[in-house]
Amino acid sequence: MLDVVRADQVSGLREALDSSCVLLIKGRHGFAPKATVTLASHGLADWHVLSEDGNWTRSGYLGGFHDLIDEMLSWCHDHALEMITQYEQTLKRLFPLKDLPEFLVPKDLTNTSTKEERTRFYHHEYQNKLLVGLAEFLFESLQKREMPTVLIIEDASGISPTVNSLIRVLMRLQKHKDVYALKIVLLDYHSTLLLDGAVEFVFPKFSRVEMQAALDPVGNIAPEKLDRIYATSGGDLAIAEAVLLCDKNGIPVAGYLDAGSIADLYLSSLPSFERKSMTEEFIRNGCPHWEWLSQRNYALSGPDELDAAHRLHHLECMRAYWSGTSPLILCHGMAMSNKFERMEFLAEPCEILKSIGLYDTWFSFFSPLFADPDLRHHGSGNDDVNAVFINAAFVLYSLGCGSISVPYLEDFHKTFPESKYTPTVLYAQSMTYGRYQQPVNLPLAEQYAQRNLETIEKSFQGYEKYHYIRVFAENAYAYIKARQGKYAEALELCTNGNRKMLDIYGDGRFRLHQSILIYNTSQVYEIVKDYAKAEQQLRLAISYDPYYGEYYNDLGNLLSKMEGRESEALTAYERAIALCPPYYEAHLNRGGLHRRLGNNALALADFQRASEIKPSEARAWFEIGTMFLADGEPVKALSAYRKAAEIDRGNADLFVNMGLACSELGQVEESISFYKKALSLQPKNALAHNNIAIELFSSGEKDAALNHAILASQMDDDPEIQATRRFIEGARSAAEFSSLTN
Incomplete structure (x- = not known):
């Protein structure tokens, strides 16, 4: 499209940019918002302007921010190495293929275990911690660079749910700091975005005079024809350009054909090789909807031809992702017309997003696949596609959606009774009823746990990982026994399982799962108040997985219950905070210990930090209010309490x-x-x-x-x-x- 600036909109845009952190521009691509916004942004003194495609299927799960992140990583590498090291736990987990020299801490076993050994995935709230860490990295590095930036995100209606959340975190962070190092302009071509706190600016269609100035500044087009072009385009310059191209190639704008008909007639006049070339270029570019004529041509192409091109480009995109040279691009896999092949192409990206913890973006495209009855029954029962569905059920039951996951698991077991995933399915059902469903149903949970053990004995004794899956199932049974108050039985299951794993596999294989088994044993000892043995087991789990911050948080909680161990508990909390993306639970727990020890200023700082990381955490606001009340500041206390009451x-x-x-x-x-x-x-x-x-x-x-x-x-x-x-x-x-x- 012509690089046209809407001069009458520039001053209004500059005023909006001056007054807002996030500007939401609504209007079609053919209304020329990008060029106009870019000019208005350059009018802000000393502001650096950066533009990126926001459609995540073309540009990755952080599409809209990749260029800014890469730019700031490069700047920090040259000028502020400590910034990358400070935020490495966020950066290396959001970008698992990045291996920067500034990363000083090894990854935990959740990140490094092989696919067959990975038995732990991140809690759904983990993503917020990652995004807070990323937002703080961007904000602080931009401040250090002393070059405030305007980020223009094109096609923002296609941003991922993850980026939508990141923008909200950035808005909150900058408002809290009362400093604006980053302004974000979202070009919403479909007028679908809703973002509280953003200033909305609606771009109107072109007027007749504006369109003439853009299409025919020297007056070569007859006024009557220009009138017809304008009416046919509906004031959209992108459509008007396409219609004018058609007119120049023998398809006159007669006034009685709509723009789509004119375009289709023009396309019919082109030789097949030219249309094929147009299709290939359109697919290579990720099928941008604003290439209006190419989009019409694409829609008229045969599905076999399109699938062949998308298949090729999807495989290229996945190779580029694993090589670390490209974000995760899914537009080609998602465009496959054959839903079974589409599902097979998306199985690997589903696993990638799950392993990072970006469940919102994962389910944004996977949920319709999960709801498709044909796809739920697709595969042999032992395929990667089947594993994706089971993993989705795992995540869903941990999200409290047991009513969604349990029927699927039941259906899977009926459809694929001999599947190698059967123990995983039965494990998930036992944990749904025994842990995640509210209220829990321990008798039913126990039935599934027993059924799982019986199935393993009957059908999996010759399986390579027999002992592993057996101990895994016993671990679930031990959890249920502990919930039933049968602590001796739970401990026996845990300790026997630990011993069996060590005897059979040594301390090298299934190391992640061994650490989890040892950790669970520690939890049972803590429940029965045998703190000495609980500590011994927890420290053993840490020796297996020394860079997993959550273990240190639990160690802090355990030590804080033991007289005279408070200093060690504080050290454990400090280690947990250092090893995790912004870790509000550890701040809350450490703040509680500081308050108990009379370190009121340190306690308040921890509670306030927790509220910054997770403003919806009622306990943080409650504790802040309590600290202010104790310090004789009832006005501040009441303000904090009111925030807590809005949540709880x-x-x-x-x-x-x-x-x-x-x-x-x-x-x-x-x-x-x-x-x-x-x-x-x-x-x-x-x-x-x-x-x-x-x-x-x-x-x-x-x-x-x-x-x-x-x-x-x-x-x-x-x-x-x-x-x-x-x-x-x-x-x-x-x-x-x-x-x-x-």
Whole structure:
């Protein structure tokens, strides 16, 4: 399309760019937003302008940001090596094929285990940590470079769900810092994006005068013909250019044919080799929808011809990805007309996205495949395609979607009763009912666990990995036994499994799974409060997987329960935070220990950091409020508590504390209302009864105050609660005596 600038829009765009962090431009490609936005962006003094295709199927799961990320990695390599090292845990996990010299810490076993040994995948909240880490890397490196950047993301309606989340994190981060090092302009050609906080700017269609200036600045086209071209194009310059090309090649714009008909007639006049060349070029470019005439030609091409081209390009794209020279490009695999071949092409990318933890982008294209009954039954039951569906079921049940995963697993088992994946399927069902379904169904979970062990004994004794899958199944059974309170049986299963794996495979093979078995043994010991053995097992698990940060967080939690081990616990939390992308749980846990030790400033810093990483974490805001309340700042406390209450409306202790903050501010009625809210959630909350008694007594409602004080004293023998009752009873008796003597 002609590189046309809409001059009348430039000043408005500059004003919007000045005032906003994210600008959402809605309007078709043929309305010329890109050139206009680019000119407006260059008008911002000292701002660097970068443009990238945002359609993730053509440009990768972080499409729209790859060029910026590569640019900042290159700059940091030359000027700020410590930035890459600081954020290596995020960068190397989002980009598993990058191996930069600045990466100093080896990967954990989740990343390095072979496919057959990988029995652990990242929790769905892990992605937010990765995106927070990436956003902070970009923001801080841009600040260090001292070159604020405008990032123009073209075809932004095609951004991945992952990038959509990244943009929201960047918006939040920059707003919190009150510094704007990056402005993002999203060119939404389909007007489908919705992004809270973005300033929207609607690009209108071309006017008749604008289109003449763009198509025919010297006046070679007759006004009547230009009128017909304009009407046919609907004010879209890209369509007008195509229609004009058709007119020049003998397909007149007569006024009674629409643009599509004119284009189709023109295409019919071209020799087959030229149309084939046009199709191949269009596919090579990733089928950009704004190449309007090429898109019409593509739609008229035969499916066999298109599939052959897409097949070739998909294989090339996958080779380029594994070589580290290209992002993960899926547009060709997704374009295959044969759904079975399409599924087979997408099996490998599904595994890649799952291993990183980008479940939102994975399911954005996989969910219709998962819903297709033909594809659910496709394959022999032992193929990679079948593994993708089972892995999806694993992720779904961990997301709390057991009602989706369980029927599929049942159906799979009926369809492929001899599948090598049967133990995995039965394991998933036992864990769905025993761990992830709420409420859990332990009897049914146990039935599946027992059925799994029986199936393994009956059908898998000759299988190469027999002992491995047997121990894996026993591990699930041990978890269920622990949930049932049968700790001795659970420990026996765990310890026997550990011993068997070591005897049969040594400490080299299935190392990831061995670390998980040892970790689970530690968890059971912790439940029964044998902290010494729990620590011994957990440290053994860490020796197997020394770069897995979550183990160190659990070690911190364990040590913090042991008298005199607080310093070691803090060291464990510090190691967990160093090994993970921004790790809000470890900050919360360390903050709680700091508060217990009286390190209030450090505790508050940890809680605030947790709230930055995950603003929807109610516990972080609750703890921040509690710290402010303890420091005599009820206004700040109440503000934090209100944020917690927006997230969690079922926490009685939260409303008690909100009542305390209001009481400190002299807001008696609001204080009482919060205490009543707490009691509606937890009628036997002694502190709420005690505090409402104090407020009612101060308000002169002595009888009601005494009722609450008596209830509180009956629920809790805390000296202060008992003192409140005695005080109110004494004051009430004194008042009665005074009224009698008068």
